[in-house]
Amino acid sequence: MAFPPQFLDEIRNRVSLSELIGRRTKLVRKGREYTGLCPFHNEKTPSFTVNEEKGFYHCFGCGAHGDQVEFIKQTEGVEFREAIERLADMAGMPMPVETPKERQRQKQAATLHDVIEMAASWFAAQLSGQSAKHARDYLERRQVSPAATAEFRLGFAPNSRTALKEALQARGVSEDLMLQAGLIIKPDDGRPTYDRFRERLMFPIVDRQGRVIAFGGRALGDAPAKYLNSPDTVLFHKGHVLYNMPAARKAAYDAGAVIVAEGYMDVIALSEAGFTHSVAPLGTAVTEDQLQILWKMAPEPIMCLDGDTAGWRAALRAAERALPLLKPGYSLRFALMPEGVDPDDLIKSDGPAAMKGVLDQALPLSELLWQKEIENRHVSTPEQKAAFETALSELTSLIHDPTVKSYYQRYFKNRLWEWNREQGRNQAGSALVKSAHTRFDRFANQNSRFDKKTGFSHSLKRPESWGRGERLLVLTILNHPEILDNYFEHFAGLKLSSSNLDRLRRAIIEIASSESELDYPLLKHQLVTGGLSEEVAMLEKSADQSLDWFVSMEAATEDAIKGWMHLMARHKREELIAELKAAEENLGVEVTPANLERLKLAKQALQSAEGTETELDGFGIASGRNTEF
Template sequence: MAFPPQFLEEIRSRVSLADLIGRRTKLTKKGREHSGLCPFHNEKTPSFTVNEEKGFYHCFGCGANGDLIEFVMQTEGVGFPEAIERLAGIAGLAMPIERPEDREQQKRAATLHEAMELAAKWFSSQLAAPSGTGARQYLERRQVSSEAIDTFRLGHASSSRTALKEALIARGVTEATLIEGGLVIKPDDGRDSYDRFRDRLIFPISDRRGRVIAFGGRALGDAPAKYLNSPETPLFHKGHVLYNMASARQKAFDAGNIIVAEGYMDVIALSEAGFSQSVAPLGTAITEDQLKILWHMAAEPIMCLDGDEAGWRAALRAAERSLPLLKPGFSLRFALLPKGVDPDDLIRDQGPEAMRQVLETASPLSEILWRKETDNRPVDTPERKAALERSLYALCDQMTDATVQGHYRNYFKDRLWTAFRAQRSTPQKPYGGGQSGNRFGRFANQRTDSHRNSPSQLKSRGAVTTGRGEELLVLTVINHPEIIENYFDEFAGLQLKAPHLDRLLRSIIDIAAIESSLDYEAMAHHLAKRKLSEQVKVIERAVTTSLDWFADPSAAYEDALSGWRHILARHKRDGLEKDLQLAERQLGDEATAENMDRLKLAKQTLQDAAGNEADLDGFGLASGRKNDI
């Protein structure tokens, strides 16, 4: 909604900028301004100033600046409307109401919110009552701590048909409100209404502001459905909500990632193990709205799924749902657990570190899509190879962002060429032969070598070595983060062969997507938070020749940018040369007009790129060096 200017001015007049920022960092008043350590980057000498009179803040170290609203948006990871709502709460102002019907709707929503909060408190009290013994015993078996019970506000619904209904009506809630909120069910045949949740462990579901809007219930006895959620209501639309999203939002903002588990208990287990930035969809496949919510929290949410058929199907549904929404720097990663193991099992049996390793080795979306089309698929004839190529490019057609689609086409083209080349060098078994592999052997700790006996199946690309170019592309951006601000799409679209460099690149993209005005110290701080400092040191030790000086932090930005663009052009040229080689081989295999056109296009593209390397005139002068690369 549009906020009246006078309402925004009233907020600014009531909320002290210095007091608001003072909640995050200690400020010292100096004349008309306040100063202190910047809350946006790690520093030892104060470079952050607040001008209460003019209503803005500015950091001379990292460049962060803005007003009240911008500060809330940056520090709490929320959008403009939510920032206004939070500031209005601090100011003691009611949010503006635009139309009479909006006013009536807000009144009804407020009544429903009150009813849901009363229900949450009642369910919580019942967990501690004698009737909650079975629920408490279940939580003890699952080793859920009392702290987690309080944090997640777990409760219990007794087996009585009307216990909740009677308790809330006694507190002034009308039966109509209980029905509208999905707390009780009114039969169509005119019989009396009754409680929806009976003999179940209760999980309150909150909106982005932490207000209870629905409930989930796990059956403690025999029931047709193991889990039961509230129905769609004026407050609750399950495709627009994630379990624990209010609590996880700030923690995801701090951690730089968000974990998506399968259910309530998975989220609780992950949170107790130290992964409090965990959420879950509500009994359905991930929706487009939920993906957008996740991307507001982190650039590459990690889908943490069970390593069984159901988990694999959930991974594929999420992957396919994301394709039209992909954009540079925003994707998904997939951490599939060992077969038959859920997060709770893994954490209890092997500890949080085992879970951390699974999360850190999560597969990118591109790998999941490749496996989707190639697992157990014979490609021992030209027609089958063509069918595979068509199915992969059909996935690309679903991507609406042209840049992302182009890089995926190049990625699949490279994988196909590598796979088919390896296949041609291996003697073929008779048609129809070969042993199918285990799809899940390639996830987590279930790796097997069963595919080695099946040359008619595509093999995943093995370990590759990387040249100096890939290391320089990453290291230069680490030491000169200003580059990524102006060349984000080019950097995000890089396809690096070395897995450790690719993981580092994805982390840098995550950081750049969240943080603004990054400098060398800020980038180093955020990489250290992700425990990547040692990995950076390994790259620094590898890049030691005299020609690599432009990647050093001491180099002038102009020289670093020129050197980086030159290496980037070489990297792209190498890819185009591979495309040309592939086109030549395709024409050699099948001398068709289509393959001849491919060859001509590949040659022309390579020729066009030949003159696009960075202009190196004056290279090194800004750093006091001669022109040298």
């Protein structure tokens, strides 16, 4: 059978050529290639090379040449189909079944490429039209050159419900094909289909061969989502693609590095400044498949993230995602921008040299993990130090490769020894370790006011009476995930006494961080498929519909936010009361400067929190009610 091109591409992406060949002959990395003795003929001097980036091996002695498929055929004496079966097994991929339906799907994919290409050309043409003046003005303000506009094939989607649909229909494209390509939306209530992208600056997304397979659109007017991507289709799976991937591959090979920025505009700005080896995930946390793509481009991709709390969260998500996949020679580095600045801003204000300076200071993954665990942590008592060491040990336990794991364990052991010695010398008796001279200090003052700002312990015991309040806080978010658009930090910093409830909270945070548009059906589906159906069911049964009406999906978002923020303020006050009590007990046991400072901070925080509950005037009116909280 003829295998789908996408299937063969995915196999080559998942099965590393150097690792495959390294099972047969020892390979040594030399610059950008691997060399070794040829597995196809006897030789004493290595003449065999493997080019991972270009995807082929070559022997200058016997002339053997090929890719993963050819290597399996030549070394194991099998035919093409069996070679594919063995590689698919290594990649953990099921073999495609040759059926009339599958043949139709392959034909459909080829047709969809044509449809998507038509749409890309149409969007590009609209950018020069009269209705796109504000889009051109936006590009001019962002200092995007005409050359970059053409290179990245930027376009414009007019503020019309059917402009693209009508243009493609005039070219003979059916609505069914447009739906399959993700270009139009079909309402469930039977209304006519309409364009997915309207009044947006359009960014074509291309596959490894440079073919347009999807779009990202930036809103130029009022819209619920600033950025909107195409849905997953036969051609497009956002977790398997990187923006600017084909153009960056060659540049990354030449530079020996690849830069991972957060968004489309950052990639364009970096490329115009000479950093053409730049890519971006498509509005999601970096996935395992994207990490494998990046490691084929360079052994230590640089995560270049915005200098704010969101950038720090993105760095931590990427770090945790990478840990199980680490292998000798392959890791990540992290370059966080100055506070409140993204790569585009820095390049425009200070030039490419400033950007290079930030990249040159990129921290290794090991250092970022150390900073993650030590920032704002209480580490003055033996128990707290033991907890710190345990946290580091739990991180290293996530690493699968035994060699990499052992080096991480050794690294953290040495860091702990040096840190303890320094603490004993300069900071005896201090209750709070401050990580001086690091690029992450600013985050200590940027955390949510419901999180670590006051330096309080992470293990507070809350009154049992707050069980109901905690459930309502999470259930409101489940039914009204739009609250996270403006209050993500509040929810992320929420401390819950129930481990199951907190597990649900953390899952919601992860989903919200990876989805550009989130509503109740999508959020619940993600939670249920993620193995949290029991927790969701128990949570939904816990609400008293008469007393807790504001958490329901029928309640207006305005009322849901008021009720939720009121509960958050009460929850925070109870937390601060518990912290004050703990500080008083500690001071009663041992009078130290650290315990005095803790008591002072606890009193100040509680005083500041008094009277911060949400104003409830008009509460319920938006939902058609007239009731007290």
